[in-house]
Each structure stands twice: as C-alpha cells, then as structure tokens.
Amino acid sequence: MKPITSTNGGRPLRVLAACRLSLDDDSSSSIERQREKLREWMYANPHCTLVHVTEDRSVSGAVDLKDRPELGPWLAEGKRDGWDAIWVSTQDRLGRDDLHFMAFVKDLLEWQKGIYVHDDPSFDVTTETGRLIAYAKATQAAAELTRIRQRALDSRDYLRRNGLWAGGNLPFGYKPVPLAVGDKVHYKLVQEPDYAKLLREIAQRVEGGEVLARIARDLNERGILTWQDHLRTLPGPDGHEPKGVRGVKWHPSTISRVFKKVSCIGWVQYEDKETGKIRVVELDNGEPVMFTDEPILTSAERATVLAKIEERVAKPQRARRSVARLSGIIKCGTCGQRMNINRITHKLKGGLATYERYRCASTTTAQQCSMPAYIEKDFIEEYLDELLLGQLGGKEEVRVVKNAGEDHTVELEQYRARLARVEKEDEQGWYDDDRESYLKKRRNLVARIKELEAKPVIPATVTYEPTGRTFRKKWEGMTDEEQREYLLAHNVLIGAWRSGVLPKQRAAFVWLGDLVEASRAMGVEHDRMRDAVWSFTRSNLTEEQEAAAKRWIERVFPEGKELPF
Structure with a gap:
C-alpha cells in the first residue's frame, strides 16, 4: 500500500502498531528500534493517529497472529473497530509463516483494513501484483525460519551430545x-x-x-x-x-x-x-x-x-477419622494378626464417653483367634513414649545415612533393556539402511553388559548423622502418622495379650529394632545386658508369652547378627 497522502474520510487514520521479537532478554533493543521507526513514520504522516503499540516479546514468527498475546486481542471482533490500519517495521514482523501471512492478508482485505510496512513504502496488497510480491517475500521469510530452526536444532543436538548446557531451566542442584x-x-x-x-x-x-x-x-x-x-x-x-x-x-x-x-x-x-x-x-x-x-x-x-x-x-488409601500410631506395628500375642483401633462409646450419667483400644483384627476378619487380644490405646502408647523418651529424650537425634557401596545391578538392567530396545528397533527396520551403525551399537552394549557383570558387589553401609535437635523435640513435634512411619522404618515390633502373669492385667512387649543402633549413635552406652533389657522390654508376660515374643523377633532379626537374649 502506498504512503498515506490523505485523511480517512475526513478523519485521521487510526493506526495499530505491531512490534514483535522472537527472543527477548534485557540486553535486547530490537523492540526499541521498532519503536524508533514507528516514531519516524508517524512524524512523516502527521494526519495519522496512533491507537496502540502491541509488543509481543519472545514470540516466534511461526505463531499465528491471532494467537499472539498482545496483538491477538486487537484482531478479535470486539476491538477491530478501533483501528483502520496495522503498521510493522518490516514484513517479517508480521510472521515467518507464509500460510499464516496470506490468511491474515485475506482477513484484512475482508475487514477493509490496511497494512503499512515501514521499510517497504511500496508494499501494497490491494492489487494482485502486490499480493504476489508480498507472498514471494513471505515464502522467503518462511524459508529463513526453516533455516533458523534447523540451525537451532543442530546447535542443541551438538550441545546435548557433548554434555553441554543448551540453556533453559537449570536442573535441580x-x-x-x-x-x-x-x-x-x-x-x-x-x-x-x-x-x-x-x-x-x-x-x-x-x-x-x-x-x-x-x-x-x-x-x-x-x-x-x-x-x-x-x-x-x-x-x-x-x-x-x-x-x-x-x-x-x-x-x-x-x-x-x-x-x-x-x-x-x-x-x-x-x-x-x-x-x-x-x-x-x-x-x-x-x-x-x-x-x-x-x-x-x-x-x-x-x-x-x-x-x-x-x-x-x-499402598491403598482409605478414609479414616484419625491415624492410629501403632497401626501395623502392634500384633495380637495369641494369633500374630495385626491389631486395629477400636472405639467403644458408653452412655454415662455425665454424658457419652468414648474409649479407644487396640483389638485383634480377627474380630472383623474371617481368620480365627482362640483368644483375641485387646489393650487400651493410652496404656500401650504411653508405655512406648516413656520407654523412648526415658532413654533418648535428652539425646541429640541422628539421621540415617546410607552409603550405597558398589552394586551395578540397576545399571546392568538398564543396559540389558537398551540392548533389547535396539534389537527391537532393528526388527522394526530402523537400521535397514545402516547395518554398520546397528552392529556397532549392539557390539558396544554387549561389551558393556559383560563388563558390568564382571564387577564386584560391595555391600552398603549405614552411618548416622546428628541433626542438631533432641530426640524429644523431634518425637513430640511429629504427628501420629509420622511417629507411626518412624517406628515402621526402624522395624519396631509390639505384641499384646489380654492378660499375663497377673490376671485381668494386660501383657505386652516392645522390640525396638533398629532404634538400638541409632541410640548408640546418640550417645547411649550399651552392653549386651542393657540391650536385652531396653531393646526387648516386657510387661506382665508369662514364660510362654515371652518365648512366643522371642520367636517373633527371631523371624524379623537381621541375618548374621546375634540376638541380645
């Protein structure tokens, strides 16, 4: 379209300026340069009025104009009546996709809008010849976009294959x-x-x-x-x-x-x-x-x-009113089944009272138990708290630090999976035109698998690292669910019976599992007798119940370690 020489039906021509930049950073001045050209153009055409300047930063030329964050809304039906012509500094600011460009030209002609290109005063799409020239330039821009993309792909591929950072979000750490x-x-x-x-x-x-x-x-x-x-x-x-x-x-x-x-x-x-x-x-x-x-x-x-x-x-999750601290940890002494929380409500003179206790799961499952155990929740949980805090409350808590040792099992499986994938790709015809590449890749994978198979396995070790806070602060700051997870992680085991040596009084034992080792790292002095007393604590057990408890512990005790009793 030729430079403007007259007003638009007696009123100034309303111009919408469209600035765009593919890659934007704070050091770039491309948008500013486009604005400078816009000021020059407006000065040369004083009978035009500037409606708005859209700035689409970091927007590729391949993005359709209607989809651009800044420009797009101005092309919608509601805002089109607010401007008469669109201005750009160069034709490629409109886009580098020739199909998008010609579709946009068609829309503008239907809307009876104009296009002004600052660097090309002869730009005119109102004639067939003008559209032909504009389309030829658009195809050149599209070809340049293809070349830019290929260069970017080649560059990123080079950086990836050489382990160099290609930019973008930094990976954690x-x-x-x-x-x-x-x-x-x-x-x-x-x-x-x-x-x-x-x-x-x-x-x-x-x-x-x-x-x-x-x-x-x-x-x-x-x-x-x-x-x-x-x-x-x-x-x-x-x-x-x-x-x-x-x-x-x-x-x-x-x-x-x-x-x-x-x-x-x-x-x-x-x-x-x-x-x-x-x-x-x-x-x-x-x-x-x-x-x-x-x-x-x-x-x-x-x-x-x-x-x-x-x-x-x-693990399946189910809705529940509250988390029982010892769920999955405490077992029925008679049958060995887990004990679940059981709530009983009694109507008293002063109102309703709810009592909580752990009860053998056999009462709600098909498995039988000759004497289902139950034990008051407050009793067994307070018993455990006193046991732990009495020994460890003032000690500095430690965190388990596992040193992996040397075990290439996972890596070996990964290479075997890669070999299987390469062989499957070959069956699908990926290497029909490049057998040498397939044979080389397969040979290298087989060699690596043999190398890993020959490497020794060095057992992992466990050490303990101080956390800077007391065990009491940690324990009392945890929720019931977190305490439960902590006890499970340290292989703590609790068993209960309805009665023991003293009739009508509950019987129970607590096996502290890995917490014994952790307590040594916290500074608790141990010997074989102390371990036997502290790590395996009994309350009101008969000889038969104690023997049963020891059999349970033996089944979960690590191989190669000597029992403290």
Whole structure:
C-alpha cells in the first residue's frame, strides 16, 4: 500500500502498531528500534493517529497472529473497530509463516483494513501484483525460519551430545560454569553445593522410610527456598537484578518430580518431536551422555528412592477419622494378626464417653483367634513414649545415612533393556539402511553388559548423622502418622495379650529394632545386658508369652547378627 497522502474520510487514520521479537532478554533493543521507526513514520504522516503499540516479546514468527498475546486481542471482533490500519517495521514482523501471512492478508482485505510496512513504502496488497510480491517475500521469510530452526536444532543436538548446557531451566542442584570449546564459550553444569547436599539429604530420608509430606513440611519450617525460588534470587543475564522469590512452598509432588527426572543422576534427556516422548541422549556405545562430571546421585541411589516412593503410592488409601500410631506395628500375642483401633462409646450419667483400644483384627476378619487380644490405646502408647523418651529424650537425634557401596545391578538392567530396545528397533527396520551403525551399537552394549557383570558387589553401609535437635523435640513435634512411619522404618515390633502373669492385667512387649543402633549413635552406652533389657522390654508376660515374643523377633532379626537374649 502506498504512503498515506490523505485523511480517512475526513478523519485521521487510526493506526495499530505491531512490534514483535522472537527472543527477548534485557540486553535486547530490537523492540526499541521498532519503536524508533514507528516514531519516524508517524512524524512523516502527521494526519495519522496512533491507537496502540502491541509488543509481543519472545514470540516466534511461526505463531499465528491471532494467537499472539498482545496483538491477538486487537484482531478479535470486539476491538477491530478501533483501528483502520496495522503498521510493522518490516514484513517479517508480521510472521515467518507464509500460510499464516496470506490468511491474515485475506482477513484484512475482508475487514477493509490496511497494512503499512515501514521499510517497504511500496508494499501494497490491494492489487494482485502486490499480493504476489508480498507472498514471494513471505515464502522467503518462511524459508529463513526453516533455516533458523534447523540451525537451532543442530546447535542443541551438538550441545546435548557433548554434555553441554543448551540453556533453559537449570536442573535441580546444578549451576553452569563457562567452558572454552575452541574459539567459543559454552557451559558445563556442576553441583550447586547447598542444593546438591539437600538433594542427598532428602534421598536418604526417603530411603529411611520418611514420608514426603513430612520432609516437605520440615523444609518449609526450616525456611529453605524451593529450587524455583532459589533460581529467582540469582542475578539475571549480564548481571541484571534478580526476579525475586514468589514464596513457592515445598510439596510432596515437588520432591517426587525431582527424582523422576534423570537430571538428578546427570543424564542428558530431550523430547523426541516425532513421538513426544522424553528420551535419554546416548553415545554410540549405548552409554547415556552426562552433562556433569559429578552427578548428585548414582543410578542405584535414584532407583532406590523411586522404589520407596512407588511403594508408598501403591499402598491403598482409605478414609479414616484419625491415624492410629501403632497401626501395623502392634500384633495380637495369641494369633500374630495385626491389631486395629477400636472405639467403644458408653452412655454415662455425665454424658457419652468414648474409649479407644487396640483389638485383634480377627474380630472383623474371617481368620480365627482362640483368644483375641485387646489393650487400651493410652496404656500401650504411653508405655512406648516413656520407654523412648526415658532413654533418648535428652539425646541429640541422628539421621540415617546410607552409603550405597558398589552394586551395578540397576545399571546392568538398564543396559540389558537398551540392548533389547535396539534389537527391537532393528526388527522394526530402523537400521535397514545402516547395518554398520546397528552392529556397532549392539557390539558396544554387549561389551558393556559383560563388563558390568564382571564387577564386584560391595555391600552398603549405614552411618548416622546428628541433626542438631533432641530426640524429644523431634518425637513430640511429629504427628501420629509420622511417629507411626518412624517406628515402621526402624522395624519396631509390639505384641499384646489380654492378660499375663497377673490376671485381668494386660501383657505386652516392645522390640525396638533398629532404634538400638541409632541410640548408640546418640550417645547411649550399651552392653549386651542393657540391650536385652531396653531393646526387648516386657510387661506382665508369662514364660510362654515371652518365648512366643522371642520367636517373633527371631523371624524379623537381621541375618548374621546375634540376638541380645
């Protein structure tokens, strides 16, 4: 369309300016340059009035104009009556997709709107010849977009295959450091000390049986920023001010997602555009490409954590009024079945009174018990509290730290799975035109499998790390559900009978399982006799009941260790 020489029916022509930038950062001035051209154009056409300037930053030229955040609403029916023509600095600001461009031209003609291109005063789509020229330029822009995309894909593929950071969101616990590659500067990822340590702590707590909800609550109470908020405290490109935290809280699903990503073990992954699936980048020998020389976790450690998480997810959940602290821990001394919480309500003169007790599950299942046990809830729970806090209350609590040792079982299974996948791809014809590549990949995978099969297995070890708080503070700060999970994680076992040596009085025993080892790390001095008294505590047991209790403990006692009784 030719430059404007007259007003629009006696009134100024209302112009909508459309600025667009594919990649936007604080150092870019492209939008500002487009605005400068707009000022020049408006000065040269004083009988035009500027309605609005849309700024679509970080919007690809492949995005349809109607879908652009800023420009799109102005093309809708409700706002189209507010402008007469659209202005752009160059034709490719309208887009780099030739089909989108011509569809937009058709719409403008139907709406009786105009287009003005600052750098091309002869631009005119009101004639067939003008549309032909505009379309030719649009196809050139589309071809350039294709080349830009291919260069970007090639660049990202090069960075992925060489374990270099291609930009984007940083994976949890890693930070970029510059690395000179020839005459270019790329980035390699290394551990961010604080969050790498935090991820290992979380992994160890999950392995120890701690629930994700408890871990999330603890991290929030400690005031530790989530990874997303931590990144927002860092300076932006070229030292610009940080964006500032949003106050995002830790959540069980947030923690779970970290371990589900292979970035926690340093593997490079990408989205396969054809299938939409996330795949791991592999070398010709089938090994995963690593973006770091020191991953935070090993494959085996990640697999253990994921197994713990999946184990908890797989457990059926049912609605209940409250959580019984000893559910799944306390057993009926007569038959060995679990004891469930049972509530009895009595009508008294002063009103209704509810009594809670643990009762043998045989009363509600098909399994039989010759003498179903029951024991008052307050009695057995207070008995356990006094036992634990009496010995450990003032001691500094410790956290279990597991050292994985050396076990390549998980890695071996992964390579076997890769070999099976490559062989399946070959059956599907993936390598029909490149047999050499298939044979090389298969040969390397088989060699790696044999190498892993030959490596020794070094047993894992367990150590204890102080947490800086007393056991009493930890224990009393936990919910019933968290205490239950803690006892289960430490293999605590409790048994109860309806009566024992003294008739009409409850009989029970408590086996403290792994808490004995933990108590040593807390500074409790032990000997064989003390272990026997403290770790295996009895109340009102007959000789027969004590013998039965010992048989239960023997069944769950670790192999190779000597019983303390």
